[in-house]
Amino acid sequence: MxxxxxxxxxxxxxxxxxxxxxxxxxxxxxxxxxxxxxxxxxxxxxxRATRDELLADLDAWGRLGVEGHLEAERAWLPYHELLTAPAARLVGARPAEAVVMNSLTVNLHLLMVSFYRPAGARTRIVIEDSAFPSDSYAVRSQARFHGLDPDDTVVRLRPRPGEDALRTEDVTDYLAAEGDRVALVLLGGVNYLTGELLDIPAITAAGRAAGAVVGWDLAHAVGNVPLALHDWDVDFAAWCSYKYLNSGPGALAGVFVHERHLGDPDLPRFEGWWSTAAATRFEMTPVSRPPSTVQAWQISNPPIFAMGPVRTSLELFDAVxxxxxxxxxxxxxxxxxxxxxxxxxxxxxxxxxxxxxxxxxxxxxxxxxxxxxxxxxxxxxxxxxxxxxxxxxxxxxxxxxxxxxxxxxxxxxxxxxxxxxxxxx
CATH class of the missing domain: 3.90.1150.10 (Aspartate Aminotransferase, domain 1)
Structure with a gap:
């Protein structure tokens, strides 16, 4: 039996x-x-591989000191580039469109500096009512930063009465009716509370057709469901690496920016040491010369011991x-x-x-x-x-x-x- x-x-x-x-x-x-x-x-x-890989990076520091930037087996100066191609493959991006850096909400703020540009009647930010609280706080603070009332600016889409999850048409219908007032659509690809996978390509298409910028929080989607961000024409996305990517508590996060935005001199960005082109970084000039890749959104040099676990995880996803x-x-x-x-x-x-x-x-x-x-x-x-x-x-x-x-x-x-x-x- x-x-x-x-x-x-x-x-x-x-x-x-x-x-x-x-x-x-x-x-x-x-x-x-x-x-x-x-x-x-x-x-x-x-x-299981994470411990030995992390210890190898620590040993390089012990053996080489500052020379580890260029002489370590996984040299620290270009270390983040080891993560670029596998991260891009995982989210369905081209290598120039993906980078591992910072933490999720920091990255969302950096991206909204570039992509939330309220003007005239087009000021609204559309999120789901059950968005993760950090996303709610982030978009409300962005509205305030632009001198707007977040209670008026942030639109929280709710499921229909008696239902627990948003329907795709609930989002697309809103965009069709009110899209000329929407500056940014920022939804969770997989909702943290219900586990619902939103129709990313359909909602992206509807948002862009309405004239809005469309970004995605992929914290619960990356490593969970297949993604094709480039082909879906997503403007930008961000994700964390400590959930389905198994990179450890507080692990480094990731960013996607579609190639149509790369190298745009009119797109505002915050900049720092790592925003300038690597080939000229040590010329120590006072004016940044950003590359025409998503790496232009980087600000600081990456924490090496935090990058190792992400690299180990991405190797697993490539293998499986x-x-x-x-x-x-x-x-x-x-x-x-x-x-x-x-x-x-x-x-x-x-x-x-x-x-x-x-x-x-x-x-x-x-x-x-x-x-x-x-x-x-x-x-x-x-x-x-x-x-x-x-x-x-x-x-x-x-x-x-x-x-x-x-x-x-x-x-x-x-x-x-x-x-x-x-x-x-």
């Missing part, structure tokens, strides 16, 4: 991921030595490939969804992530009753060894990451949820 647990073991044999390449935290509770780690949408696991990861993600997330369908019957639980696999990444969000998400995730961890994460007041997020999550992890999560939340009938 097949049980869900035995079926999970069978599926892990026939459809394995790459868990062996990662450190998995030990379980706090339950009957398994390792955690069922389903919080990669918050912080990815550490690749996003198409294979997306296919496994669809299978793994679909399996968890079927298990949750059984668990939510007669319990105060509801999956709020879209059911259409094309409209989501690898995250399934569950709305729990009585606003007790944080307490519930504590019980899942300490009683069952399942690590998920809470978003107050009432959403628990489960992310079966295709690189390292297993079908058994999904079964353990569903079984733990069932054991923790009793039936109400």
């Amino acid at each position: 097949h049980t869900p647990q035995s079926e999970a073991h069978r599926l892990d044999q026939t459809d394995p991921g790459h868990r062996h390449l990662f450190h998995v935290p030990p379980a706090d509770g339950g009957d398994h030595p390792e955690s069922a780690y389903l919080a990669g949408n918050s912080l990815g696991l550490q690749p 490939g996003m198409p294979a990861l997306r296919e496994r993600s669809l299978r793994l997330t679909g399996w968890l969804e079927r298990l949750l369908d059984e668990v939510t019957v007669d319990r105060p639980l509801r999956v709020v992530t879209p059911r259409d696999p094309a409209r989501r990444g690898c995250q399934l969000s569950v709305r729990v009753g009585a606003g007790n998400a944080a307490e519930l995730t504590k019980r899942l961890r300490h009683e069952h060894g399942v690590i998920a994460d809470a978003r107050e007041p009432d959403v628990v997020r489960f992310a079966p990451v295709p690189l390292y999550s297993t079908y058994l992890d999904c079964w353990r999560a569903a079984a733990a949820l069932a054991a923790t939340v009793g039936v109400t009938r």
Whole structure:
């Protein structure tokens, strides 16, 4: 007789991921030595290769001192260039369009210096109502910086009554009707709360047709879903590297700027040491000569020990490939969804992530009753060894990451949820 647990073991044999390449935290509770780690949408696991690669960079500093800038095996001066091509491949960009630098919200501000240029009636910034708070704070502060009232300037698009996720047509219809007043569209590619994957190419096309600039926060999309930013004609995008890219807490982020904007002398930018062309950087001239690439948006020399983990991660994605990861993600997330369908019957639980696999990444969000998400995730961890994460007041997020999550992890999560939340009938 097949049980869900035995079926999970069978599926892990026939459809394995790459868990062996990662450190998995030990379980706090339950009957398994390792955690069922389903919080990669918050912080990815550490690749086993990261420690040795990071120590090699530290050893170069010890052996070479300042000469490491040119003589280290991975010389520090051009180190960021090692990340350019793999980052571009991951987001569907050309090498001149992608760079790894800074942190996500810093990058969004630097990009909005260039691309949020309110003028006349065209002043609005369109975001989703459930945008990550940092994005909300950033766009409101940009409105204030331009002398505008953020309550009037920032438009927060909400799902329809009784629904949890925006529909594509809700965004495109707004742009068709009000687009002549929109300066910037800045949405999350995958919504942090619901896990919904927005239709990036359709919304980008609608925004640009309305005369607006279209940018994307890809924090929950990069490494999660396939991206083709150049072909989709996106103006700009930014992402972090500590979630699905597994580059460590507070890891360096990334930026995309479409090539049509590169080298534009009329586009304002903030500049610094790393904004000028590398070939002439050490001529020490007082006027920057920026390259006609996205590297013109760089300001400071990159922190080498923070770049190493990103490079290690990008090598993993190059080796495995996003198409294979997306296919496994669809299978793994679909399996968890079927298990949750059984668990939510007669319990105060509801999956709020879209059911259409094309409209989501690898995250399934569950709305729990009585606003007790944080307490519930504590019980899942300490009683069952399942690590998920809470978003107050009432959403628990489960992310079966295709690189390292297993079908058994999904079964353990569903079984733990069932054991923790009793039936109400």
